[in-house]
Amino acid sequence: SYELTQPLSVSVALGQTARVTCGGNNIGNKNVHWYQQKTGQAPVLVIYRDDNRPSGIPERFSGSNSGNTATLTISRAQAGDEADYFCQVWDASTALFGGGTKLTVL
Amino acid sequence: QVQLQQWGAGLLKPSETLSLTCGVYGGSSSVYYWSWIRQLPGKGLEWIGQINHSGSTNYNPSLKSRVTISVDTSETQFSLRLSSVTAADTAVYFCASASSGWHSSFYYYYMDVWGKGTTVTVSS
Numbered sequence: 516s517y518e519l520t521q522p523l524s525v526s527v528a529l530g531q532t533a534r535v536t537c538g539g540n541n542i543g544n545k546n547v548h549w550y551q552q553k554t555g556q557a558p559v560l561v562i563y564r565d566d567n568r569p570s571g572i573p574e575r576f577s578g579s580n581s582g583n584t585a586t587l588t589i590s591r592a593q594a595g596d597e598a599d600y601f602c603q604v605w606d607a608s609t610a611l612f613g614g615g616t617k618l619t620v621l
Numbered sequence: 622q623v624q625l626q627q628w629g630a631g632l633l634k635p636s637e638t639l640s641l642t643c644g645v646y647g648g649s650s651s652v653y654y655w656s657w658i659r660q661l662p663g664k665g666l667e668w669i670g671q672i673n674h675s676g677s678t679n680y681n682p683s684l685k686s687r688v689t690i691s692v693d694t695s696e697t698q699f700s701l702r703l704s705s706v707t708a709a710d711t712a713v714y715f716c717a718s719a720s721s722g723w724h725s726s727f728y729y730y731y732m733d734v735w736g737k738g739t740t741v742t743v744s745s
Binding site for chain 1: 656658664665666667671677715720721722725727730731732733736737740
């Protein structure tokens with residue numbers, strides 16, 4: 516079965532750029548979506564179809580997808596960006612999630 | 622934009638059936654799929670399954686034998702039933718609306734609006 520691999524944690528200094536990766540076999544041939552989940556809250560869609568931002572999501576959030584890696588990039592990181600981030604794809608008629616990455620803003 | 626409000630029993634005994642409902646408020650005609658997702662304690666997200674407006678369902682193979690998702694004809698609410706629960710089913714359960722289609726020759730499916738979640742504990 517298809518697997519998505521994310522780093523357990525990523526740290527970024529306040530105001531710097533954070534990159535959260537999502538690895539999968541030829542993931543560049545899939546549409547990747549990203550969710551932000553803050554403690555005790557429901558996930559929120561922040562990127563859909565690789566590089567599209569839903570209404571209300573800051574331009575600081577961007578996405579890319581090529582080869583075996585999809586990347587969520589958060590520019591000018593803020594304290595409010597601290598959260599768990601999950602990637603998601605559709606495979607074999609099932610929605611699959613990565614294990615999640617905890618982003619810490621220092 | 623559609624809003625989702627979910628409700629259901631939060632404490633079950635082993636072998637009972639989990640039953641949750643998600644109410645849909647506003648914009649339901651623009652939504653094609655309704656889905657359920659769960660999050661085990663301290664872990665990631667697990668997609669449970671989906672139903673579309675015509676009642677066609679699709680379930681995660683790991684739960685398929687125990688899951689039923691249904692939608693009322695007015696599409697104002699949809700429900701999840703999970704039978705024969707065990708402690709391993711203890712989780713936060715989320716309902717969500719989903720968008721899907723084809724883009725650049727690849728199929729996409731993502732959850733764009735989520736309910737707040739319901740904590741379900743299975744304990745004797």
